[in-house]
Amino acid sequence: MGNERVIIRMQKNSSNNDLAKLFHTLEKKGFMARYVPYRDDCLVMVEGRPDRSLALQSIPGVREVVTTSTPFPLASLESTNGKASAVEIIPGLKIGGGEKTIMAGPCAVENRDQILECAKAVKKAGAVILRGGAFKPRTNPYSFQGLGSEGIALLVEARKATGLPIISEVMSTEAIEWMLPHVDILQIGARNMQNFPLLKALGKVDKPVMLKRSPMATVDEWLQSAEYILLGGNNRVILCERGIRGVETRTRNTLDLNIVPLVKSLSHLPVIVDPSHGTGIRELVAPMSLAALASGADGLIIEVHPRPEEALSDGMQSLSVPEFTSLMQSISRLIPALAVPEGSEKKCTSVTVM
Amino acid sequence: MGNERVIIRMQKNSSNNDLAKLFHTLEKKGFMARYVPYRDDCLVMVEGRPDRSLALQSIPGVREVVTTSTPFPLASLESTNGKASAVEIIPGLKIGGGEKTIMAGPCAVENRDQILECAKAVKKAGAVILRGGAFKPRTNPYSFQGLGSEGIALLVEARKATGLPIISEVMSTEAIEWMLPHVDILQIGARNMQNFPLLKALGKVDKPVMLKRSPMATVDEWLQSAEYILLGGNNRVILCERGIRGVETRTRNTLDLNIVPLVKSLSHLPVIVDPSHGTGIRELVAPMSLAALASGADGLIIEVHPRPEEALSDGMQSLSVPEFTSLMQSISRLIPALAVPEGSEKKCTSVTVM
Amino acid sequence: MGNERVIIRMQKNSSNNDLAKLFHTLEKKGFMARYVPYRDDCLVMVEGRPDRSLALQSIPGVREVVTTSTPFPLASLESTNGKASAVEIIPGLKIGGGEKTIMAGPCAVENRDQILECAKAVKKAGAVILRGGAFKPRTNPYSFQGLGSEGIALLVEARKATGLPIISEVMSTEAIEWMLPHVDILQIGARNMQNFPLLKALGKVDKPVMLKRSPMATVDEWLQSAEYILLGGNNRVILCERGIRGVETRTRNTLDLNIVPLVKSLSHLPVIVDPSHGTGIRELVAPMSLAALASGADGLIIEVHPRPEEALSDGMQSLSVPEFTSLMQSISRLIPALAVPEGSEKKCTSVTVM
């Protein structure tokens, strides 16, 4: 899977002249090079495996030359030398890097009272990010499709009232421009995991992006979708597992927690778990939230509704405020027990696959 | 799914005469009745819904008349009025009922040294039941098929040396009779989950049975297989989740933890999780063990091998002794954090399904 | 699935006044009505089930009032009273309505020679529509992404040279406007089956649209995606089965031919089968092409490449020209044998589901 590829990392103080020389050397030998501004680094990616005689390492400005065969070099754990990333959401709030981040809120923004009431309640219970859908992808064209821009305006109002940063789904490239100033994290829904024009467009924005896994995607496909965003230059990518098509029909989806430690052995990107869509059943949300954190997830995104029985969408899987509050208490008991005592840590360096 | 059915529970002191009268009454009206000695109770199951005019409740010896439409009445949570079962393995050791039981040992018994060394090591680390395969179901007819009866003899020796009760797989009805005196729990492998002659035969034995879920079975199918055993009169049934065919190809299976709380909302039977087969990857076993317990599982069954790299089968997913020891320490930190503080318990009474 | 809904079909000569009166009547009672210009008809769709006392049938201009609970009323077979649709591609060429239409061509347009050579060859062998990808959705961001607009220009040239109408994939709403004048059928790829903004945009164009089934979609989800396009007013929708995620790993996908007769029992839309993606293996394309037609498909879309071993994408599943020619001969022997002799036809009126 994936061909060989060379990644060249330039020195911080390298000049345009150095870069030009490098490209010249490569192209003379027929290699396709691609310039990628990535994080603070300047990278050059080369398809194929340039011969040692090119002596790339000795070209001025070159810091490091890495050969890789992973199909997702920028998302790979190798690219950070095994260090997990932390993604800054707003100053002082990060996802990843040891934090356990809880996002909560209604499936869809329905009206002013609902979102404000819900935002205050989830904040009180301990959530640090507010979720809420304004544009809802719906299987049926006749179903409620969300409040649209009005929904975004109400989310902004809820942020003002609570201070919670907001995450909301963006369904099309057209919508990016005007959602951008208003939301703190742009979510890519599971159905759009391989909407490549959308991924490319989000590679160009200066906001964190949360990429949900498609219910039929392998981890390799998912990380390659993340690679589209990273390759565009946006390094603030967060992954979100929300359940696959499994065998059981009583649950809406099958939450695949295996992939939490699997992703962490392959990629530096943080992983959030969505137990609401991952189960589709309110009573399963709490135990699966604890299981997700125990499996190593960096956080959760949970649907909460002040009156789940009246919700316009996903009521069956939304927690009431008391249920969410009780879950947050369980979580606060769990997290210290998951911490590894100092001196006893033993990092898995690689995953062997059967 | 499942037709209506009436379950009649007789009084402890009811007579054969009472029973005869009940059958007579039912058969006169054309109902098929079936006598089921179950636990300490005597049950009579009737297909269809006898008319109130039969006044079953007033027949002497009848304690309770319940109408149910579940396809697995004996396995259902209703049958115990919502109380989870604890299955006694040996005096003083139970699975279920609040305990978290850890079983460990090699995939297959390979030789005397291996099983004795492994048994002592897992006991020392805290396991309370020893696993080991003597008869191995193998996809390929040319693969190592286990030591057979010699393997059972070695397991018995390991039990003598450590005091640990043993669990081993039984693959055929022929093998039940002579395995029965030697093993403490008879395991039904995933491939035999719907081997109905085997299920019926194990319904007649006086030993606990652990029934693994097939990688393609729904929970309803699984519980109906358990019902075959319960209906035979053997009420010591333990369920074991070991992964389904999911989407991800890097893992051997997809551990489906959703079904742990789901089963607990439908059935009184204890649920064990097998993170070794459920992931197929050694490095994923520890995080998924913690996740399984956090989801509410009653215990784990884990493959451990003194030298995993030399194992004749499943080496890639077997923990070494130090890895297992370290996991047991993490488990001992986790379990207290999962306990619900007194006074705050809130039982889900039923699961609503989307 | 799907709530009740009333579809009101207006008389051809009904006036705007009639329509206004109808809306007024409905809205006074709180019903949400939606005007849908559809085919030659004017439809009014009403959520819920208006009371008989509204006497909708007697409002001037109303021709027919139908209550339905299908989630895809416009795509449903009921909406055409059980008659299958034929979709006109260009004057004199239809898909559906008894025709068996063969589309062929390369996975991707690679260069002028390749597409011209291929177009002439597939025409000679009997294909009536030319396929060719200009914008390629690729899992990996580093893979060949197609020639883009240059590819479209080459397709147009191939059409001029051969007279074959062309079908090509559109990946984004942005691309619709400028692809529209050049291609004869716009294809929606499997990954975009639930890209709702794209579906909505294609509901507004005056060109046929071929909607591929996602490898994880049920028929109901697929038909609801078609409904998005139909609801926009574009009634020239063609469905295309291209394989699902099944169990077998040697094949790229699992071609699901069950759904051909299933769709035909539920919907009036024509169904094309893609045996190239549906198998991923060249040697399986011919037998599965025959099987698809025998199952009742209205046609095939087949990848053909002059030199499959040099193809930039999907070479393993592309037929060579001689292989395609031989397949077309088999098809021409098969088709007459599938025809039902006159007088013996027996239409299945509905499908009963287990």
Place this chain on the structure above:
Amino acid sequence: MGNERVIIRMQKNSSNNDLAKLFHTLEKKGFMARYVPYRDDCLVMVEGRPDRSLALQSIPGVREVVTTSTPFPLASLESTNGKASAVEIIPGLKIGGGEKTIMAGPCAVENRDQILECAKAVKKAGAVILRGGAFKPRTNPYSFQGLGSEGIALLVEARKATGLPIISEVMSTEAIEWMLPHVDILQIGARNMQNFPLLKALGKVDKPVMLKRSPMATVDEWLQSAEYILLGGNNRVILCERGIRGVETRTRNTLDLNIVPLVKSLSHLPVIVDPSHGTGIRELVAPMSLAALASGADGLIIEVHPRPEEALSDGMQSLSVPEFTSLMQSISRLIPALAVPEGSEKKCTSVTVM
């Protein structure tokens, strides 16, 4: 998948002495050899790859030495040098080898009238083998489990009345002995595809065995199950595809016709298709029967019931006699159209996999 293995085929007139010498030579060098009487041949299978210096070819009595890495050497197409097998059922009736064999009958034998009426009707319509279940594997322990031995007796009576050989499922090793004299083909149900004790026992009988594919098995797993039977010495193995767990929920299973040409590229064994279980919907049986034959299947097994609406099991997927008669007419029109005109045959020699 599968290690290297050497298959040695002895000359017909080789002596026991020759064999002893061969074993001696191999064992001296530490190779494990296994004697397999197979068809008319005597085979010796050796794990690993003996060195050329052993000069196996020159040992007296050795006809051929083949190195293979397939996990199913006896089932493989290589083992017959690319020639498909024909399995003799009774004198004058074969499955495979160019024939298209239609088996039909009820899901379960219900009573004397039903099976006799059905046997006569399917014979009249053109079926050549009678199917009927006497022992029914049922998910639910309370469901009708078949008439058992009485059912077999009724099948035997139906054979006497019609001359049709009979096929029926055997669920346990215990039942083999007494079913053996009565049935002409022993069927292994999908749930028992990996019941290895049953497969081994059927390797020892002198009757054809039809092995159904499990709804979750890959072709490689299926062929390895067939290998168990072949390795026992029974070479009359027939495969049967009956649908997998796919994506669509309206159909009972997803008939996977891809695997028909796939199996034929890997194995010499004949393949029958079961469109009744493969769809679960009566109206889909006829089109999928035609599709199965067009994909290259060697025959069909179809559920037919004189009064499907009264069937004790599988009524929804059973054809009535007129429906089956009409299908047989369609089949007789189809078969000649599938024949390859002389001189134009072009065999695929191998399948390349993506």
